[in-house]
Amino acid sequence: MKQMTFLDLCSGIGGFRLGLETAGHKCIGYCEYDKFARASYEAMYDTEGEWKAHDVTKLKPEDVPYADIWCFGFPCQDISVAGKQRGLVGKRSGIYYNIIDLLKGKEESAKPSYLLVENVKNLLSINAGFDFASVLSEMDEAGYDCRWQVLNSKNFGVPQNRERVFIIANLRSRGRREILPLTGENAAALNQLIGGMQGYRVYGTDGISATLVGNAGGVGAKTGLYFIDQSNHDPKITDTARCLTARYTAGMTNHTAMNSAVLEVHPVLTPERMEKRQNGRRMKEDGEPMFTLTSQDRHGVYVCEKVDSVKVKKCYKGRI
Structure with a gap:
């Protein structure tokens, strides 16, 4: 060449x-x-x-x-x-x-x-x-x-x-070698090398980047779906739901491990600029590719609490 x-x-x-x-x-x-x-x-x-x-x-x-x-x-x-x-x-x-x-x-x-x-x-x-x-x-x-x-x-x-x-x-007077069109291999499928809970999983370098999703505990990554132990004196986020009881999802209790609510975390683009024009939707759903990282957008998350399967008791927004 x-x-x-x-x-x-x-x-x-x-x-x-x-x-x-x-x-x-x-x-x-x-x-x-x-x-x-x-x-x-x-x-x-x-x-x-x-x-x-x-x-x-x-x-x-x-x-x-x-x-x-x-x-x-x-x-x-x-x-x-x-x-x-x-x-x-x-x-x-x-x-x-x-x-x-x-x-x-x-x-x-x-x-x-x-x-x-x-x-x-x-x-x-x-x-x-x-x-x-x-x-x-x-x-x-x-x-x-x-x-x-x-x-x-x-x-x-x-x-x-x-x-x-x-x-x-x-x-026109020179340089007539045909270059386009080009084709490439679709690398959308992720290759999971090591399984486990979100935060422990390892993926190959091929494929679209894993996005924030709402179907798994995130451990140290703090993304995905979490359960909240709704105790008055010792509330905490857990990886698994509490056992079903007669008072399950009835709200805050005096007893640790009696109740659980659910937190969902969704990636969101520029949460503080709701009127900003942009390409596509502001909020990503489960399984979608993540937003492209840029030098000016403020990528963040919405954290919503579910109780009795009805959204939304509390919502928070933040940057990442």
């Missing part, structure tokens, strides 16, 4: 770089606006002597060196269903046009042979699909033909359900 050079634009902490270097290609430079992402990038990769820039919107075509590939995951804040849906007219996601303008300003011989682009799946449908049509039209004007595909990380050995649209564009 021929080694190709690439530029990592809107690089973040280097996801594209990791993949392309693993495939045997060479990075010659990167551009990233966020100073913390740049610090992480430079800590993880040897960037000494490479071209680098901080703000892609300030670059001119002649500022950018030649590379066989330009890869970029342009900002998704204005495209994501979790945002305000401004689309490509938004200030952040509109950076796409800045990158395309750099391409249009270059001579044919100075343009990269390939573009590798990534964004959220909603790019295909935002503004009734007109924004994606604009993406393709702009690439066409810059001299590129495109293929695209929605890929899910869970099908490629990553224990996470994460759909993204990938676009691979080739310059």
